[in-house]
Amino acid sequence: MFLSVGVRFEANVEALNMVETAGNYSKHRRVPYLVEEDGKLKTVYVPALSGESLAHAYQEHLVREALGLGLSVCDDCRRNEFYKSMNKVHLKKKVNPIPDDPRDIEIAIVRSCVVEDVGGFLYAEKPPVRRSSAFQVSYALPVKSVALFATSEPQLHARHAQMDTSSKKGNASEQMIYYVETGTALYGFTFNLDLDAIGVSAITSEPILDENELKIRREAAMRALFRMLSSAQFGAKLSRFFPVGGITEVAVAVTEHPFVVTSPIYDDYIARTERRLKVLEGLGENYLFTVATGEKVPEEALKEAVDYLREQGAF
Amino acid sequence: MSEYEGIVKMLRFFVQMKNFGYVDRIGNALNPEPVEVTLHEALRAFRSVRESAPVDESGRRYVEKDGKKIPVPGIPTEEEIRTFLDDVRSDIGVAKRVATLALAYPSKKESGGDE
Numbered sequence: 023m024f025l026s027v028g029v030r031f032e033a034n035v036e037a038l039n040m041v042e043t044a045g046n047y048s049k050h051r052r053v054p055y056l057v058e059e060d061g062k063l064k065t066v067y068v069p070a071l072s073g074e075s076l077a078h079a080y081q082e083h084l085v086r087e088a089l090g091l092g093l094s095v096c097d098d099c100r101r102n103e104f105y106k107s108m109n110k111v112h113l114k115k116k117v118n119p120i121p122d123d124p125r126d127i128e129i130a131i132v133r134s135c136v137v138e139d140v141g142g143f144l145y146a147e148k149p150p151v152r153r154s155s156a157f158q159v160s161y162a163l164p165v166k167s168v169a170l171f172a173t174s175e176p177q178l179h180a181r182h183a184q185m186d187t188s189s190k191k192g193n194a195s196e197q198m199i200y201y202v203e204t205g206t207a208l209y210g211f212t213f214n215l216d217l218d219a220i221g222v223s224a225i226t227s228e229p230i231l232d233e234n235e236l237k238i239r240r241e242a243a244m245r246a247l248f249r250m251l252s253s254a255q256f257g258a259k260l261s262r263f264f265p266v267g268g269i270t271e272v273a274v275a276v277t278e279h280p281f282v283v284t285s286p287i288y289d290d291y292i293a294r295t296e297r298r299l300k301v302l303e304g305l306g307e308n309y310l311f312t313v314a315t316g317e318k319v320p321e322e323a324l325k326e327a328v329d330y331l332r333e334q335g336a337f
Numbered sequence: 338m339s340e341y342e343g344i345v346k347m348l349r350f351f352v353q354m355k356n357f358g359y360v361d362r363i364g365n366a367l368n369p370e371p372v373e374v375t376l377h378e379a380l381r382a383f384r385s386v387r388e389s390a391p392v393d394e395s396g397r398r399y400v401e402k403d404g405k406k407i408p409v410p411g412i413p414t415e416e417e418i419r420t421f422l423d424d425v426r427s428d429i430g431v432a433k434r435v436a437t438l439a440l441a442y443p444s445k446k447e448s449g450g451d452e
């Protein structure tokens with residue numbers, strides 16, 4: 023089974039993805055965007071969140087959900103340090119001595135860590151072993167039709183240091199001013215999850231785990247997504263720049279084989295996704311498509327997808 | 338290209354700081370907008386860095402990176418920026434040449450720091 027979710031969320035004054043600090047200025051990630059204005063195309067720079075940042079958040083939720091379900095997560099991933107068995111030092115914590123056969127290396131890693139099973143890894147030694155992530159996530163970008171209203175603006179803040187006059191010397195300052203560039207936009211992103219890839223070898227396509235363990239891992243992967251969206255715990259600087267706003271729409275498609283919802287940056291993405299699914303249905307593929315706009319809340323749509331997956335025997 | 342010396346020096350400073358973002362974006366730009374936006378961002382960052390940079394005995398500003406002292410050049414003049422942006426509008430190749438120069442080793446010993 024394959025799950026694809028289109029998410030639209032409104033975020034006002036967020037600092038979810040900062041890219042660099044120069045002096046006292048910390049910058050929001052921005053990307054060039056092609057928009058049409060008065061029949062002419064132009065490039066504008068809009069605030070954005072990287073897929074890497076969203077993926078990191080998802081994997082943090084996956085750690086928690088997996089541990090909650092009593093599944094194995096390696097020590098590195100438990101600390102949300104996703105080294106992903108990148109070298110001998112990290113792999114030895116899972117399997118020692120390290121096997122020679124790439125297949126055995128993959129089996130050892132997948133068995134001992136749900137995060138590397140679902141999120142993939144790259145062991146860059148001899149022999150190199152690579153496993154693609156079972157989930158995919160796009161950048162979050164402003165919705166096309168309103169991209170020109172997206173803004174990134176520096177906010178001035180001051181950090182104070184208390185000093186009595188006796189200890190004040192030279193030009194030591196009592197307050198430091200700094201700027202945090204914040205973004206405001208209606209964002210859209212896509213999240214895909216290939217449930218059939220979980221617990222299955224990327225080298226031999228054979229299951230590495232028994233059916234029962236596979237089901238619990240798939241459920242953990244779904245729960246992590248649910249939790250991430252429901253809690254809005256993704257991105258940086260949440261402690262002081264928790265975005266004002268929230269999820270405005272989700273569109274969830276569950277199909278037998280890979281199918282990706284039309285990107286939510288387009289205003290007609292729900293209608294287009296539906297039409298595309300109808301065509302697939304004509305080719306004999308079963309699916310579930312549910313959206314939360316207006317009346318329904320995102321959690322309700324996601325719950326429907328979870329129930330459907332359970333009915334279909336995914337977990 | 339000597340008319341854009343200030344911009345080249347500023348971009349070269351970022352390269353020495355292992356921050357290739359600005360020079361890459363200017364060098365890879367296919368149209369003038371990204372050059373203008375990137376130059377704005379680079380100047381903004383450069384001013385922030387420069388203002389907080391310490392001054393050495395000879396009065397030059399520098400930044401320490403991996404134990405090495407990297408001199409902070411002067412801020413490009415308004416006139417130079419204006420000419421550069423005008424030239425980029427008529428020929429985007431100008432941006433690529435400036436970025437390429439910034440990536441090269443300077444031909445003569447640069448004074449760096451404050452003039």
Ligand SMILES: [Zn+2]
Nearest residue numbers: 096099135138
């Ligand atoms: Zn792990």
